[in-house]
Amino acid sequence: MEALQPYLEAALKKEVDHAIVIETSKVLTEPWVRMRCQFGCFMYGKSLCCPPRTPTPDEMRKILDSYRCGILLHRHIRKGYKYVDEFNEIIVDLERTIFLDNYYKAWAIGSGPCTRCKECNVAGACLHADKARPSMESCGIDVFRTAKENGLPITVVKDHSQSRDVYGLILVE
Ligand code: SF4
Helix, strand or coil: CHHHHHHHHHHHHCCCCEEEEEEHHHCCECHHHHHHHHCCCCCCCCCCCCCCCCCCHHHHHHHHHCCCEEEEEEEEECCCCHHHHHHHHHHHHHHHHHHHCCCCCCEEEECCCCCCCCCCCCCCCCCCCCCCCCECHHHCECHHHHHHHCCCCCCCCCCCCCCEEEEEEEECC
16 A cells, blocks of 8 residues: 555664565464463463463454554564564554554554563553553464565574564554
């Protein structure tokens, strides 16, 4: 969509490697994604932005289907989790810009667990609700297949020292 081009350019200026407009039908959800969160991730149940508090794959499918398109963003990170945080910050800031431009449904999801607080306030409300967003994977999105089927790079990393490809999505309208 031509109207979203300025947002793609704004993202690329902030060291995002790819930003493409994507139909939400091309964002893929799968039941196994939730299973991998529940049985395989130490963050399960420990954050307001992680399962089981995030939308299930079925709920996320309905959310995705209530939008026509969004912006898929990719960044290749050589080292350091702080760059994932920086990437998530770029996404949520861009969500706000898009929202203020009258795309009233704009909503962003990023990559990895929320790290804004030393310990998540799981017993109460989010301490940074204006900025904290769940990750694509925590909402049941198959990030690998979504990236690959849209021509973008992603591979399994073997340990935390390896470079990685991270993704975010801003649902627009
Ligand atoms: S901002 Fe803090 S309270 Fe909110 S989800 Fe993230 S870690 Fe939890």
